[in-house]
Amino acid sequence: QSALTQPASVSGSPGQSITISCTGTTSDVGGYNYVSWYQQHPGKVPKLMIYDVSNRPSGVSNRFSASKSGNTASLTISGLQAEDEADYYCSSFTSSSSIVFGTGTKVTVL
Amino acid sequence: QLQLQESGPGLVKPSETLSLTCTVSGGSISSSTYHWGWIRQPPGKGLEWIGSLYYTGRTYYSPSLKSRATISGDTSKNQFSLKLSSVTAADTAVYYCARDRSGCPADYWGQGTLVTVSS
Numbered sequence: 766q767s768a769l770t771q772p773a774s775v776s777g778s779p780g781q782s783i784t785i786s787c788t789g790t791t792s793d794v795g796g797y798n799y800v801s802w803y804q805q806h807p808g809k810v811p812k813l814m815i816y817d818v819s820n821r822p823s824g825v826s827n828r829f830s831a832s833k834s835g836n837t838a839s840l841t842i843s844g845l846q847a848e849d850e851a852d853y854y855c856s857s858f859t860s861s862s863s864i865v866f867g868t869g870t871k872v873t874v875l
Numbered sequence: 876q877l878q879l880q881e882s883g884p885g886l887v888k889p890s891e892t893l894s895l896t897c898t899v900s901g902g903s904i905s906s907s908t909y910h911w912g913w914i915r916q917p918p919g920k921g922l923e924w925i926g927s928l929y930y931t932g933r934t935y936y937s938p939s940l941k942s943r944a945t946i947s948g949d950t951s952k953n954q955f956s957l958k959l960s961s962v963t964a965a966d967t968a969v970y971y972c973a974r975d976r977s978g979c980p981a982d983y984w985g986q987g988t989l990v991t992v993s994s
Contacts, residue, residue: 799978
């Protein structure tokens, strides 16, 4: 199965909002409400930011929100801060009972 | 607090079998609520899901690795393991073990261990 498609990079100024897309198919993103989002700073372990499309784990800032429409999921970071500069990955459950990750997006805070 | 720790050789020769173990503390791999999985990340590249072990003992694998990967659990030691056979340089990566919560491949992660495939 192919990786979910994410933009290679997204940038924004401090305080702005940015949105990262994650596009799959009806066999993954579009077929299940099991989309997760991860943040990874350089050299660090990925951190779960969103699960089940739009749920935030305890401790994750409410500046992070997410949704899904059809085969595309989206992660929005509002009030962009320098600490948000990182790589972001989406993942989805698939029809073969496996998981597929996205290609990853580098977020740059200008 | 749940903790996961990977262990195993950092260097594996081509064509041999990569073997890693994840020791879980602060939680039980016998829990019916969660599954236990492996994810890898080649240097400078993205995340790749390898597979998961359900509490029933059933396993699920990435279609691209299914023929070479085996995940198993040892409830007496609260550990689960990954074996990846016939490795090549393309299998060089940081390998993470993780707790999988149905559709979410990792809500808790180990620190990761770099495995290099080289002669």
